[in-house]
Amino acid sequence: MKHALNVTREQDFAAWYQAVITEADLAEESGVRGCMVIRPWGYGIWERIQRLLDDRIKATGHENCYFPLFIPLSYFEKEAEHVDGFAKEMAVVTHHRLVADGKGGLTPDPEAKLEEPLVVRPTSETVIGTAFSRWVQSWRDLPVLINQWANVVRWEMRTRMFLRTAEFLWQEGHTAHATAEEAQGETLKMLEVYREFAETCLGLHVIAGEKPENERFPGAVATYSIEAMMQDGKALQAGTSHFLGTNFAHAQNIRFQNAEGQFEHANTTSWGVSTRMIGGVIMVHGDDDGLRVPPAIAPWQVVIVPMLRDAPEDEPLIAYCRELQASLARQTALGEPVRALLDLKPAKAANKRWGWVKKGAPVIIEVGGRDMAGGNVSVVRRDRLYRGDGKLDSAVVAKDDFVGEVGATLADIQAALLAQSTEKLRAAIVPVEDWAGVEAHFASGVKNPGWVDVRWSKPTGDALEAVVQRLKGLKLTIRNAPLGQTGCDDGPCVFTGAPAVERVLIGRAY
């Protein structure tokens, strides 16, 4: 069977991923090392993610702010003292002027060297913590619940579009609380916001859980994640939430006077998701014909392609399509007005149809003269593109029926994508009882080994490091210990043989 992409998931998953990004016009190389251009369809998906997640962040009481792109070097010196795993690969601004180099080019002006270099923010903990130390004086000032949508830069050696780029877009929430309990509650509340958002909006069934000690954000008391299952069986960490205790408050002097007049350090949290989520959407929902965008985050949910002939009869056809577009915009799907586009670009209708298939518009409508004459439209659902006989499943439907049902249709597609994600995730998680079983599972050479679900004794320090090294030999990592476990006293740890205390998921990861 022929597909719209010239490489399949089965043939070469990495090449397929890149092909989807290119063919769906999501992003492209920018000519700047490690940075991508996010094209309108990719950025439109990001805008939908922003809108829907921002609503949730605000509904849970957070306010958006904006903090500087540049962070003075000295702020990191404070953190470097404080944090062992301090990452040093960062973009450093050292000059504030360019001058002619005398050879027809430009060069940083030696006269304009900064006294203190500025780091392009890799994350804003230090600069936001410094603001919190100004804002928080009394218990009355707590909690502080803020969020920032911003670009950040991490100098990655190997980059891959959406998954790992030098510059990426994200939101970072930062909060300060009077008690550890409240901060811990906030950490889990935002993890649940992410889980529910991934499920409801992205159609991604994810596993929310606690990361092992070795995977904690440097300086965090506990780090939680949502982990998604890609179609090649690898995990993608799609969002994290950190309980920072008073560690950052000590480093940044975030103190308050409690109701009894005593000074205490605040407990803080931070949590974030990024454009990486789009990589997850591609690798979960994409197929050999390109991307399939869940309707909730599709910039256009219904795309209307008229079969134009560059002739006078085009005019009534366009009028018919415009009326259809207007009728659709008055309908509601997933709680919002339907987003319908009329594609009038000068290109052949068949090429436009396949373009929208590759982009993954949830519903593609074709309208020709015969459709119009019968008061019909031809409907292609992107989530079920082919009939049993391998032909494109294009159904002729009365226009008014299509309009009346569009809300239900889009909701159905959204649900179908989630159901497929759930099914793939469940099928690819295998309980394993002992280390030999883990080795056998991942040594089997199957293309999609998925994850294993094992008991462990939650070792720490050197004992944990030994486990991490053993897993590294198989290119594996502990993804997380799923929340909501009801205890695990029915067997030994697969690593240490000691009594297990919980179950963890293990797999390969992006």
Added chain:
Amino acid sequence: MKHALNVTREQDFAAWYQAVITEADLAEESGVRGCMVIRPWGYGIWERIQRLLDDRIKATGHENCYFPLFIPLSYFEKEAEHVDGFAKEMAVVTHHRLVADGKGGLTPDPEAKLEEPLVVRPTSETVIGTAFSRWVQSWRDLPVLINQWANVVRWEMRTRMFLRTAEFLWQEGHTAHATAEEAQGETLKMLEVYREFAETCLGLHVIAGEKPENERFPGAVATYSIEAMMQDGKALQAGTSHFLGTNFAHAQNIRFQNAEGQFEHANTTSWGVSTRMIGGVIMVHGDDDGLRVPPAIAPWQVVIVPMLRDAPEDEPLIAYCRELQASLARQTALGEPVRALLDLKPAKAANKRWGWVKKGAPVIIEVGGRDMAGGNVSVVRRDRLYRGDGKLDSAVVAKDDFVGEVGATLADIQAALLAQSTEKLRAAIVPVEDWAGVEAHFASGVKNPGWVDVRWSKPTGDALEAVVQRLKGLKLTIRNAPLGQTGCDDGPCVFTGAPAVERVLIGRAY
């Protein structure tokens, strides 16, 4: 009469401006040179501006994209050749790693020096133009209509919050067209979008017009602006739109094959507004009690302050206020659901009231036990804070009446702020017939000299430079030549004495 700020506009306009920013919690110094922290109330206003302007940018057919923060030095070398007025004050990234300096601090790693320095984007013409050269091959690819919301950095020596900061937030539109006429039309269309947006949403009466040649964006064929009148009589350029002809297309090789198969260079445009607009809103609508935010861009349009006593009777009062908040949220104002906040922060009601006065919430509702007993609310309108006798104008109104009229009330406040802006602008523009009149006007020493409206012959080159220098002696600049003039053959140019061709506005500016 006592006011909420401790400095008035009359006493010291610059100090007053800074006081509004601080007391309204709009922004604060960040500890990073020239960069500010935009606090929730200030950022909330920016989010409203983004939402309303973005709707208009999309409604006119543009799509959002995202381009890299970093631009390789070589891109500017190309532009530096091409553009005379090339600005060289820019933040330059030269290293990608920090290492310990052996003295307990960190330093850029000499081993991690970039082969080619990267410039933090001051604007994205070069990197977007490079993308356009990839995207545009045929007339079928035109027009390209894109926009970007982003942070940009310009290394300003003297900074002032919102008006001129090293880092600021903006949108930059970039388009490419097949013909000069179409690109010129786009330039004026987006100028009109800005004008209408400023009027409808910001309540700012602005003058749209063409900048003189000496104020053109380097490389532009024509630059247009909207100019707003501040309460001290200075102008604020609040948005610009540039017709770039084929100048940038030549430099960046944006070429297409026309319908006849011949290669042509595209005509391009660019246009932008920034967080600077918030500075304009402050200086037009602010008064001696703080900011007054037009309802269309107010994060919260109605703020409810219950008179809590930390006692059991608070409970029914809070319930009464919650019901009010919910009723308001079901109402519509200016085409959107009303945004109502219930302020339950632990502070005295009077302090909270004055806090919201200083922030400029359009309507402040106070509810005490007596109001509740009578089914009433006490209403303060921020646009008419005091009665004739100088006392706070707080009106007791039946709650249901207030709710039923809230849409009309907010529309009335929006209209009142615009009307005041229009009146102030009109009153502060004076027609002047000759150069002596210009000198006399600005030498008079009045605090608010406003602008003068004069005839000129639109000199170019050296003759224009002589005019610019003459004006500079009085700290004046030509703001723009208003659009829609119907000719100007009724007298001589105030500068050259030659026959005038149009009228221009002259004033001091931020």
